[in-house]
Amino acid sequence: MEITDYLYNTFLVEDGDLKIAIHPGALFLYCFRLTTLILKSEWPDITHIFVTHGNPDHYWHTDSVAKASGAPVVFNQTIERKIEGRTLH
Helix, strand or coil, rough: EEEECCCCCCCCECCCEEEECCCCEEEEEECCCEECCCHHHHHCCCCCEEECCHHHHHHHHHHHHHHHHHHCEEEEEHEEEEEEEEEEE
16 A cells, blocks of 8 residues: 655555545645645546545545546535535535
């Protein structure tokens, strides 16, 4: 098992065919610009995404990573969102 710590509560956990992103998150830079912490080159190989709570710095890039990878997103009900009439889990 290999764990990469991107600091600021962002991790990639790799073991065999699994590549799990925990808090794809963001880092506040330059007047609150949210920039990704996990390199975009890693995104297509991610198999699962975990987000433990709804602070933007923990979930900000989740939708982009999920779209690039097709990975399911696992999170709790406190960050459930309704967009265009659909409940996103």
